[in-house]
Amino acid sequence: MSSLLSALNPEQLEAVTLPHQSALVLAGAGSGKTRVLTTRIAHLIQSGQVSPHGILAVTFTNKAAKEMLTRVSSMLPINTRGMWVGTFHGLCNRMLRAHHQDAGLQQAFQILDSADQVAVIKRILKNLSADDAKFPPRQVQWFINSAKEEGLRAYQVEAYDDFTRNMAEFYLFYEQQCNKEGVVDFAELLLRSYELLTRNEHLREHYRGRFNHILVDEFQDTNRLQYRWLKLLAGDHAAVFAVGDDDQSIYAFRGANTGNMKDFERDFDISKIIKLEQNYRSHGNILDAANTLIRNNSGRLGKNLWTSEGHGEPIRVVNAPTDFDEAAFIVDEVKSLHAEGVALSQIALLYRSNAQSRVLEHALFNASLAYRVYGGMRFFERQEIKHALAYLRLIANPHDDNALLRIINFPVRGIGMRSVELLQDDAKRHGGSLWTSMLQKCSTRTTFIPDSGDGIPARFEGSGAAGKPTRKGVEGFAELIESMRRICKTLPLPGIVEHMLEHSGLAAHYHAEREGAERLENLNELITAATSFVHEIEDDSLVAFLTHASLEAGEHQAGSGQDALQLMTVHSAKGLEFHSVFLSGLEDGLFPHDNSRNEAGGMEEERRLMYVALTRARRRLYLSFAQSRMLHGQTRYNIPSRFLREIPDNLLKWLQPVQKAATRNQEWGVRKQGPSREPGYGMQPRASNIQDSAASPWRVGQNVVHAKFGAGVIVNCEGHGADARVEVKFRAGVKWLSLEYAKLTSA
DNA sequence: ACAGGGACGTTAAGT
DNA sequence: ACGTCCCTGT
Numbered sequence: 001m002s003s004l005l006s007a008l009n010p011e012q013l014e015a016v017t018l019p020h021q022s023a024l025v026l027a028g029a030g031s032g033k034t035r036v037l038t039t040r041i042a043h044l045i046q047s048g049q050v051s052p053h054g055i056l057a058v059t060f061t062n063k064a065a066k067e068m069l070t071r072v073s074s075m076l077p078i079n080t081r082g083m084w085v086g087t088f089h090g091l092c093n094r095m096l097r098a099h100h101q102d103a104g105l106q107q108a109f110q111i112l113d114s115a116d117q118v119a120v121i122k123r124i125l126k127n128l129s130a131d132d133a134k135f136p137p138r139q140v141q142w143f144i145n146s147a148k149e150e151g152l153r154a155y156q157v158e159a160y161d162d163f164t165r166n167m168a169e170f171y172l173f174y175e176q177q178c179n180k181e182g183v184v185d186f187a188e189l190l191l192r193s194y195e196l197l198t199r200n201e202h203l204r205e206h207y208r209g210r211f212n213h214i215l216v217d218e219f220q221d222t223n224r225l226q227y228r229w230l231k232l233l234a235g236d237h238a239a240v241f242a243v244g245d246d247d248q249s250i251y252a253f254r255g256a257n258t259g260n261m262k263d264f265e266r267d268f269d270i271s272k273i274i275k276l277e278q279n280y281r282s283h284g285n286i287l288d289a290a291n292t293l294i295r296n297n298s299g300r301l302g303k304n305l306w307t308s309e310g311h312g313e314p315i316r317v318v319n320a321p322t323d324f325d326e327a328a329f330i331v332d333e334v335k336s337l338h339a340e341g342v343a344l345s346q347i348a349l350l351y352r353s354n355a356q357s358r359v360l361e362h363a364l365f366n367a368s369l370a371y372r373v374y375g376g377m378r379f380f381e382r383q384e385i386k387h388a389l390a391y392l393r394l395i396a397n398p399h400d401d402n403a404l405l406r407i408i409n410f411p412v413r414g415i416g417m418r419s420v421e422l423l424q425d426d427a428k429r430h431g432g433s434l435w436t437s438m439l440q441k442c443s444t445r446t447t448f449i450p451d452s453g454d455g456i457p458a459r460f461e462g463s464g465a466a467g468k469p470t471r472k473g474v475e476g477f478a479e480l481i482e483s484m485r486r487i488c489k490t491l492p493l494p495g496i497v498e499h500m501l502e503h504s505g506l507a508a509h510y511h512a513e514r515e516g517a518e519r520l521e522n523l524n525e526l527i528t529a530a531t532s533f534v535h536e537i538e539d540d541s542l543v544a545f546l547t548h549a550s551l552e553a554g555e556h557q558a559g560s561g562q563d564a565l566q567l568m569t570v571h572s573a574k575g576l577e578f579h580s581v582f583l584s585g586l587e588d589g590l591f592p593h594d595n596s597r598n599e600a601g602g603m604e605e606e607r608r609l610m611y612v613a614l615t616r617a618r619r620r621l622y623l624s625f626a627q628s629r630m631l632h633g634q635t636r637y638n639i640p641s642r643f644l645r646e647i648p649d650n651l652l653k654w655l656q657p658v659q660k661a662a663t664r665n666q667e668w669g670v671r672k673q674g675p676s677r678e679p680g681y682g683m684q685p686r687a688s689n690i691q692d693s694a695a696s697p698w699r700v701g702q703n704v705v706h707a708k709f710g711a712g713v714i715v716n717c718e719g720h721g722a723d724a725r726v727e728v729k730f731r732a733g734v735k736w737l738s739l740e741y742a743k744l745t746s747a
Numbered sequence: 748a749c750a751g752g753g754a755c756g757t758t759a760a761g762t
Numbered sequence: 763a764c765g766t767c768c769c770t771g772t
Contacts, residue, residue, distance in 0.1 A: 060761060089762045113762080186762045221761090253759065353758050358763085375760080412748075551762060571759045593758050609759080632757065633763040 004043055004075060008036075015241075015274045016040045020049065020212070022240040022268035024219075024261065028305045029290075029615035030281030030577065033243055037215055038068055040241060041083075042075040044213055054212040056084040056233070058091060060221055062552050064575075065090065068217070084211070088226050089186055090551055092193035096184075097547075099203060103196045105184070108397045108543045111550035112178075112185045115381070116402055117141055120183075123405075124173045127428065135166065143167045144174055148187035149225045149255050151194065181401050181433060187225075194229045208235040219244030219264070223255035231267060240268055246301050247294050250571060250609045252601065261301065279305045279615075281577050283312025286621055289647045290614040296646055297604045305615070314653035317644070318624035323356075323585070325658045326626045327363035330582050333622065334369060334565060337580055344370060346579035348566040350613055352591035355631065356584065357567055364565065374568035379529075379554030384510060384519040388526055389549055391500045394481050395488050396542050399433035408434075411509035414473040423474070435481075442475045480504070493540050494530040501527070529554075570613045581617035586625040587638035610643045623652075 005013055012032055015025050016039045027033035041057060044050045059065045065086045073080055084091055093111070096103050112120065121137045121144075144167075147157055154172035159165040178184060184192065197204045214234055216222070219242040222230070234240050242264055249258045264270065279287055287305045294300070320326035330349060338344055349360055349371075357373055364371045379385060387410060393403035409415040426437040484503060488496040501507040501523055510516035510523065533548060534540040566578065570591075585591055591610065596602030614621065625640045 062762085087762065093762095111762085114760095189762080250759075251761085254761080355757070355764090416748090553762080569759065590758095595758055630763075 004039055004046065008032075008039065009278055011274055011276050011278070012036050012039075015276070016043050018241070018274075020239045022234075022238075022264075022270060023242070023274060024264060024268075024270045025241070025243045025274045025276065026301055026303055027243050027245055027276045028279060028303050029245065029248060029612070030279045031276035031305070032278075032280060033245075033276065034064075034067060034071065034217075036276065037217060037241075037243055038071040038075065041068075041072050041213075041215065045076060045078060050212050051082070052078055052080060053082040054210060055215070056091070056211040056213070057215040057217070058086065058088055058230075059217040060087060062087060062090070064217055087551070088229070089189050092189040092229075093547060093551060095193050095196070095207075096189065099196060099200075102200055102203065103192050104179075105192070106182045106397070108182065110183045110393055110397060110400060110403075110543075110546060111189070112183050112402070113381070113550055113553070114141070114186075115386075116183075117185045119402055119405075120177060121170070121174060123401075124170060124177060127424075128170070128173065130166070130170070135170070140167060140170050140174075144171045145185070145187045146255070147171060148191045149223050151191065151225055151228060177401075180431075181399055182397055183400060183402065190225050190229060194225060194232065197229075197232050204232070204235075207233060208237065211238050213241065214238050215241040215243070217243055220246050220249040220258055220261060221251050221256045222260050224257050224260070227257070227260045227263065234268075240264075245303075247297070247303065247608055248574065248612050250574065250605060250612060252605055273301060275303055277303055277305055279307045281618055282307065282615060283309055283619060285311045285314055285651045286614060286617050289315055289621075289651050290611050292648055293607065293614065293643060293646045294611045297607055313620055315621045315623060315647065315651050317652050317654045318622060318658060319640070319654070320624060320626045320658040321628065321660050323359045323626045323629040324363075325660060326584055326624050327359045329624065329658045330360065330584065330622070331363045331367045331369065333582070334364075335367065337620075338369075342579050344563045344565045347582070348568065348573060348576070348578040348580070348616060349582045349584065350568060350570050350573050350616065351583075351585050352570060352593060352609075353585075354569060356590070359630070360567060360584070364567075369565060370562055371565035371567055374566070374572045379522070379525070380549045381553055382519075382522055384506070384522055385526060388497070388501065388504075388506060388523055389546065391481075391484070391504050391506070392497070392542060392546060394435075395485050395496065395500065396546060398435040398481060398485070401427075401434045404434050407504070408477055409473075411505040413477060413505075415477060419474055438474060438478050442478050488542070493534050493542060493545055494527050496542055497527050497530045570609050573616050574612050577616055577618055579618050580620040580622070581613070582622040582624065583613050584624045585629070586623050586641040586644055587629070588641055589636070589638050590629075590631075591641055592643070607643065607646075610641075623647075 005016060008016060009032075012035070015023065015036050018040075025033075025036065027036065037057070041055060044055070045052055057065075057068060059068065069080050069083075069085050072083075072085075084094070086094070096105060096109070097107070100107050100109065118137050118141055121140050125132055125135060125137060125140065147154075154168055154175050157164070157168040157171065159168045178188070197207065211233065214230065216230065221244070230240060242261075244261060246258055246261055249256060252258070265273070282290075282305075284307055287307055288311075291304050318326070318329055320329055334344075334347055334349075337347060349357075351357060351360070354375060361371065361373065380389070387407055390403035390406040393400045394407075398404070405420070408420060423434050423437050423441075426441070427434050430437065430440075480503065484500060487499060491499060507520065507523060510520040513519070530545060533545050537544060537548070566576075570583075592603055592606035596606045599605075623644060625638070625644070628635050628637050630636075
């Protein structure tokens with residue numbers, strides 16, 4: 001047991017070994033948060049305070065949930081099956097599947113992702129002939145989801161104006177449509193589960209009795225409904241162990257409510273917040289910068305990161321004339337870092353908004369540097385995969401109108417818009433699903449019209465009636481789905497997928513398409529996904545697989561496995577760390593973003609975002625800005641970010657202003673000591689005097705040999721220990737080299 | 748059925 | 763600048 005606890009610092013130890021009581025752990029960036037969470041779970045079990053059965057641990061991402069399970073299992077040789085570890089949505093789904101009847105759901109209910117949800121809303125708006133200029137589908141979606149996150153059903157929405165009344169009406173129709181089809185959206189998983197526990201005392205008491213310990217990761221990201229769900233589930237007896245960092249709350253825009261932390265203190269009688277402030281990630285200068293910056297925010301719970309390691313290198317600041325030059329600088333610097341031995345995958349290029357990646361990618365591409373951009377299309381979101389899933393959904397539940405509409409004429413089988421509209425009208429009249437209408441039409445026809453044997457009813461030949469010839473297509477489609485449903489009852493999951501791909505015509509379609517090779521490959525990958533799903537998961541049903549596809553959209557972009565630079569927004573960098581970080585586009589308007597100016601608390605959220613960005617770097621941090629930048633087809637002239645001014649000068653080292661690319665002919669170097677002011681920039685850059693070469697065997701003037709650059713002479717030294725660096729003049733130019741990585745020999 | 752043109756929007760993103 | 767979405771014309 002003590003082996004579990006031996007490596008913890010006092011605060012971590014206190015958190016891990018806390019008795020059965022609710023607690024709030026304020027866990028700074030890089031302070032060992034996950035370690036504390038997982039060690040506590042292991043400790044609780046090992047010391048016999050709770051069985052795995054009594055533990056519920058909730059996170060926001062599947063990745064975090066998986067990580068937690070892996071780490072717990074590595075600490076304890078126990079079966080983690082009894083534990084409820086997962087995302088809010090995953091756990092709610094688990095609960096709703098187990099009690100689908102009590103929750104008013106069919107067993108095979110399917111989950112809509114955001115795109116599916118918009119599709120449903122569009123259909124409803126069209127159906128109601130709503131003015132789509134006045135009511136954009138995405139706004140309706142936002143309204144519905146916000147209402148659900150406040151725990152409100154359509155009839156509970158308070159509407160004092162026409163606009164809201166309309167919105168509430170759309171919500172109502174949407175609700176009815178989802179119920180009819182047997183589908184739920186993400187917010188619905190939470191709300192249903194919450195309502196189930198509220199209404200069903202028996203179930204509530206069951207789960208309250210079961211979960212003695214509830215652990216919450218990234219607590220600052222919880223929304224109101226999630227908080228209420230936790231509170232409801234905890235009741236009076238469970239100990240809720242909430243871990244979070246108010247300074248890293250960057251998701252207010254999607255409903256995260258930092259107020260939950262203060263509510264939690266009050267509602268759960270938290271007498272003392274445990275603060276994890278020792279940072280195991282970054283060097284001192286980086287932490288000082290982050291600490292100083294974030295102190296400008298008000299209403300913090302308060303926290304100051306520290307490290308037992310040294311100050312490390314100064315933070316480098318770069319002023320570039322254009323975004324193009326900024327990118328060129330970054331590429332050069334990345335190259336030399338790489339040459340010094342830093343793996344590309346340990347270098348991150350961060351930016352505030354996705355549009356900024358373009359110019360960086362362009363420069364990287366020209367320099368033939370391997371890179372990987374986060375945030376692209378995910379596996380289960382690809383068009384061909386969505387089509388395939390739509391077929392699978394119909395197999396599981398043919399009343400899923402959304403799925404039906406997606407593939408009723410894909411691949412094309414001669415079902416035009418006209419036929420689809422007729423079906424929709426019919427379904428609307430009868431209040432049933434499209435599938436029901438379809439079957440009725442087909443059966444009506446076969447009853448009244450004898451089939452001539454070739455599949456084409458004699459009576460229709462040459463009839464020329466506008467809508468009628470398409471019926472054959474509809475009928476063929478109905479038969480296709482029915483036969484797939486029949487046959488798939490007898491097949492194992494991968495077999496179902498394979499059969500569907502073959503008989504739907506999807507495989508043939510992409511096979512014939514000129515650019516379809518990759519799509520076809522993805523479809524085959526879907527069979528693989530089904531196969532591994534069957535091997536890994538205890539439930540190998542089609543419904544379980546579809547649920548998996550909805551709740552886990554898959555990898556962001558298949559990491560080719562090769563060593564590559566990491567490009568991503570600051571938001572997606574949260575939780576990650578890198579040896580070196582380049583934070584680009586530090587300009588007012590970009591970061592902080594213009595749109596945040598008018599939002600309540602917007603600037604403070606931007607500052608927290610900046611705080612997240614800074615604390616990603618372990619050893620080296622570059623901050624850069626451009627005086628002009630091409631954005632949305634226009635050149636913008638920005639001033640450096642106010643956040644740059646909030647970092648103490650003595651932590652910064654201003655690199656020589658980058659020259660215009662066209663006239664650039666010298667290497668990047670350190671600005672000479674002395675007063676300097678960027679004209680028109682209102683900042684006082686100061687050359688760093690962090691320098692310590694006393695203990696170093698290297699001195700200025702020494703001749704050295706580098707494995708790659710050849711012979712050179714040291715012209716400058718800085719840093720100490722693992723962070724000592726020297727500036728060497730080679731034939732090819734002047735380079736800064738990290739002594740930790742560069743293979744330098746004395747000559 | 749499908750290509751092509753025009754309007755539009757363009758902060759961040761998990762489930 | 764660029765991608766997407768929807769409509770229109772062939």
